[in-house]
Amino acid sequence: MEIxxxxxxxxxxxxxxxxAGYSDESVSRISxxxxxxxxxxxxxxxxxxGGRKEAEFLKSVGGVLGIxxxxxxxxxxxxxxxxxxxxxxVYQYGALPFRIEDGALTIVISDPFDTKAPDGIRLASRRLxxxxxxxxxxxxxxxxKYYGVGADAIEKMIEDGRYSVDEDIGAMTKIDxxxxxxxxSIVRFVNQIIAEADRQGATDIHIExxxxxxxxxxxxxxxxxxxxxxxxxxxxxxAIISRIKVxxxxxxxxKRLPMDGRIGIRIAGQDIDIRVSTMPAAYGESISLxxxxxxGNFVKMADLGFNDRDFAVVDKIIHRPNGIFLVTGPTGSxxxxxxYSFLHEVNKIDVRIMTAEDPIEYHMAGINxxxxxxxxxxxxxxxxxxxxxxxxxxxxxxxIRDRETAEIAINASLTGHMVFSTLHxxxxxxxxxxxxDMGVEPFLIASAVAGVMxxxxxxxxxPKCRREVPLDMKYYTLDTPPERDTVFEPAGCDNCSRTGxxxxxxxFEVLEVDEEIEGAIVRRENAxxxxxxxLSKGMKTLREDGWAKAFRGVTSVKEIMxxxxxx
Numbered sequence: 214m215e216i217x218x219x220x221x222x223x224x225x226x227x228x229x230x231x232x233a234g235y236s237d238e239s240v241s242r243i244s245x246x247x248x249x250x251x252x253x254x255x256x257x258x259x260x261x262x263g264g265r266k267e268a269e270f271l272k273s274v275g276g277v278l279g280i281x282x283x284x285x286x287x288x289x290x291x292x293x294x295x296x297x298x299x300x301x302x303v304y305q306y307g308a309l310p311f312r313i314e315d316g317a318l319t320i321v322i323s324d325p326f327d328t329k330a331p332d333g334i335r336l337a338s339r340r341l342x343x344x345x346x347x348x349x350x351x352x353x354x355x356x357x358k359y360y361g362v363g364a365d366a367i368e369k370m371i372e373d374g375r376y377s378v379d380e381d382i383g384a385m386t387k388i389d390x391x392x393x394x395x396x397x398s399i400v401r402f403v404n405q406i407i408a409e410a411d412r413q414g415a416t417d418i419h420i421e422x423x424x425x426x427x428x429x430x431x432x433x434x435x436x437x438x439x440x441x442x443x444x445x446x447x448x449x450x451x452a453i454i455s456r457i458k459v460x461x462x463x464x465x466x467x468k469r470l471p472m473d474g475r476i477g478i479r480i481a482g483q484d485i486d487i488r489v490s491t492m493p494a495a496y497g498e499s500i501s502l503x504x505x506x507x508x509g510n511f512v513k514m515a516d517l518g519f520n521d522r523d524f525a526v527v528d529k530i531i532h533r534p535n536g537i538f539l540v541t542g543p544t545g546s547x548x549x550x551x552x553y554s555f556l557h558e559v560n561k562i563d564v565r566i567m568t569a570e571d572p573i574e575y576h577m578a579g580i581n582x583x584x585x586x587x588x589x590x591x592x593x594x595x596x597x598x599x600x601x602x603x604x605x606x607x608x609x610x611x612x613i614r615d616r617e618t619a620e621i622a623i624n625a626s627l628t629g630h631m632v633f634s635t636l637h638x639x640x641x642x643x644x645x646x647x648x649x650d651m652g653v654e655p656f657l658i659a660s661a662v663a664g665v666m667x668x669x670x671x672x673x674x675x676p677k678c679r680r681e682v683p684l685d686m687k688y689y690t691l692d693t694p695p696e697r698d699t700v701f702e703p704a705g706c707d708n709c710s711r712t713g714x715x716x717x718x719x720x721f722e723v724l725e726v727d728e729e730i731e732g733a734i735v736r737r738e739n740a741x742x743x744x745x746x747x748l749s750k751g752m753k754t755l756r757e758d759g760w761a762k763a764f765r766g767v768t769s770v771k772e773i774m775x776x777x778x779x780x
Contacts (some may be wrong), residue, residue, distance in 0.1 A: 226255050226326070230263075233273040239263050256324040264505050267323075274325050281643065283311070283321055283345045285355045286711075294318060297404040300339045300360045300443065304329040306775040309347075315641030317341040323349035328685045342578075361443035362409050362429075385678055399456045406440070407502070409478045413460050413710070413712065416504060420457070422497030424451050434717050435545065454491075454498050457606055458609060461489040476502075489574065506572050508774070511557045512550055520761060522751055523723040527666065530725065531555045531633075537626045539613075541638040547670045547719050548635045552609060554634060555578060559607060568609040569596035585611070595633065597621040610634040616652040623653065623661040639666035639778070642744035645734050659731040665724045671762075671772040673716040674701055675709035679766060688770050701766040701772070718767050720758045725750075 218355075230240050231724040239262075246262035247253050253261075259274075260267045272282050294310035297318060301307065309321040320339040322330050325346055335342040338768050361686045366497075406429065415431035424430075427450040430439040458465045461474030476487040519527065530538050533690070540548045553575055560566060560579050571585035571593070581603075582595055593610055594617040601609050601621075612635050613619045626632045639645050644665045647660050679701045689695055701715020724730075724747045733743050747756070753761075759773035 223377075229274060229277055229380075230259065232277045233270075235259075240360075252656045254324060255326050267348045271323075271325065271348065273344045278325055280325055280344055280346050283347050285309070285321065285347050285351045290321075290355070290359065290426055296694060297338055297340075298334065302334065303360055306333050307349075307352060307356070308334055309352055309359070310334075311345060312341075312561050315768075317343055318624060319343045319345060320354055321345045321347050321355070323347060323352045325540065359448070360514055362405055403453065403456050403460070405479060407485075407504075408480055409440070409502060410502075411485065416501040418504070420454065420500040420502075421498065422447075422494060424453075424496055427453065430669055434488075434712075434714055435670055436450065436672070450497055454500060457489065457500055458491065461487075463489070463491065468498055507687070511577070512554050514554045514558045516719050517554055517721075518759065518767070519721060519723075519763070520753065523666075523721050523753070523758075526664065526723050526725050527555075528558075529561055530664040531631070533631055533663055535626050535629050535631055537634065537661050538620060538635050538663055539631045539634055539644050539665045541636045541641060541644050541667045543637065543639075543671060545670070546668055547717075548668065551666070551668060551719070552633055553577065556607070556609060559631075564606045565604060566607045566609070567600045567603060567605040568611075569593050569600070570609075570611040590614055593618045594621055597625065601625060601630075605630060607631045607633070612636070613648075613651075619648055619651050620651050620657075623657050625659040627657075638667070640723050640740065640744065641665040641748060641752075642740040643667075645743060646740050651736065655735050655737055659726070659734040660732075662726050664726055667722045667724075667755060669720045669776045671720055671759065671768045671776045672714035673718045674703055674766060674768055675706060675713055675715040676766075677708045678704040678706035678713065680704050683765075685770070687762070691760060696761070696764040700763050701773075702769050713769075714772075718762060720755045720762065720773075722755050722758065723751060724762060725751055727754050 224318075227240050227244070228312065230243065231237070235243070239692065242262045242264075243255075245256045247255065247258045253558070256270070258431075259265075259270050263270065268282070275282055280522060286674055289314065290309060290311045294312050297313065298310050307323065311319045311321050313319070317332070318338050320331065320334055322344055323346065324330075325344075327530050331342045331344055406418065407582045411430060413433055415433050417432040419430045419432070419437070420427065421430070424446070425447065427442070427447045430437045431440055432438075457476075458472075458474070460476045463472045463474045468595070471493065474489040474491075476489060478485050478487060480655045483506060486505045488505065490501045490503075492499045492501075492599060510720060511662055514528070515524075522763060530536070540551050542548050556568070556577060558565060558601060558743060560577070562579075566580040567583060568582045570582060571587075573582050573584050573649050576582065585591055585593060585596065593612070597608070597618065608622075608625055608630055610618065610622055610632065613622060622632050622634060636644050636647055638644050642665070644662070645655075648662075681699050682702050685701050686695075705711040705713045709715040724743075726734075727750070729750075730743060730746060733746055744752075744754075754777075756773065756777040759768065759777050762768050763770055763773055
């Protein structure tokens with residue numbers, strides 16, 4: 214009897230698909246795909262194996278079934294409909310309440326063959342239920358937008374009698390700390406916030422108590438974006454913050470001092486290392502989470518985005534037997550990514566590599582990575598001294614911060630080691646005055662430093678929606694004529710969450726030290742003089758590299774203006 218029902222259902226599905234314009238061959242592919250993937254819904258199989266995009270599938274099948282589609286980017290649900298269902302029900306069924314007309318509730322779902330959602334919502338709302346269709350991602354995004362990420366978990370936390378929730382939204386919530394660590398709702402909410410950040414490609418999560426709200430923001434492609442969260446979240450901010458501190462093994466009773474910790478978590482099969490930093494603020498503790506993949510899909514050097522000249526220079530420097538190669542730029546400019554790509558390039562079985570890092574951001578097989586611990590005296594300088602007794606070929610120092618570290622790094626390079634490190638300067642040429650200001654002798658700098666690379670990160674245009682526009686010459690300030698008279702600008706689509714950008718790309722300027730530049734360093738010439746000398750030898754500035762990428766459609770003119778300085 215059960216087999217007969219399955220057969221009848223398959224036959225009905227095939228009939229509907231054919232009526233929607235699918236060929237016999239397409240229907241066979243869809244059927245075979247479902248058989249090879251037990252548990253896959255007909256909707257998912259039709260989108261994956263049927264050769265049509267999800268929006269096209271919903272429109273054609275909806276036409277057969279008499280169900281209209283709706284564009285959630287341009288249409289907004291009615292507040293009355295949104296308030297008619299609790300967030301837990303909306304999240305459970307993945308259905309967005311859209312409007313109430315003549316006592317009937319219209320919901321938006323993503324699967325035209327789904328009967329559980331309409332039936333469940335009919336019981337929960339005690340109303341007649343009608344349906345509209347929209348792509349799954351659009352429905353999910355709309356639910357998060359109007360109800361907030363983790364709204365179902367927040368509802369459960371407020372309903373839980375163990376939490377004393379004050380109606381004064383400025384009051385701090387009292388919680389039972391011993392029970393809090395095991396509370397499934399808090400755990401689920403925090404996990405949802407982290408998982409959503411990972412899904413969107415965020416590098417940081419900022420949880421910031423304000424006077425009337427608990428604000429959560431993600432840093433995506435270098436820009437901060439506010440996360441839609443339930444308005445009642447502020448009433449539970451102490452529970453949320455304490456849960457994160459428990460996960461990071463921090464003292465939840467200490468709220469007066471800043472603290473640092475770590476969280477290890479697994480998302481979609483990938484291990485994520487999260488650095489946690491707390492800071493006492495006026496309305497509670499502000500928490501910042503930095504998301505780092507433990508093992509790396511390292512960016513290959515060839516994929517960093519060098520122009521031909523810069524690639525050749527960098528490749529020559531990193532394969533030298535000795536010397537120092539410095540990467541400069543502000544925090545968050547991608548210096549670590551570049552250094553790891555260089556280490557990956559030179560990491561061979563006959564090469565011994567040792568790194569001193571604070572913290573170790575990515576674990577790389579085949580090299581010896583050492584974590585700095587200043588509280589017990591394990592500093593960059595001390596690690597460098599120890600490295601020299603470990604017979605390394607290549608040394609990487611996370612950052613040159615002081616004279617002692619700089620001098621040991623220089624001595625290491627002069628005694629036959631290749632040293633990679635970073636400095637915080639505005640451009641490549643600024644590295645030399647910075648080292649001199651630290652107290653290092655200019656003749657040592659000139660002898661040891663083989664090259665300096667300055668870099669910045671700019672947002673990359675979404676390749677699916679970027680559009681070509683005429684070049685506005687008021688922005689073009691370079692001495693050389695432009696490569697072309699058109700550039701590209703962002704538009705916004707589903708692929709890039711309507712921002713017009715997806716991912717980031719680095720801009721570079723690579724300064725190679727030769728005899729003339731060595732002389733300029735010894736004479737203590739300033740950064741401008743050294744930069745001008747390097748430009749005469751073929752170096753491209755950050756802005757010049759940016760314009761070259763803008764003409765190729767990699768980024769936009771606004772991004773170039775935002776991340777580079779006039780030079």
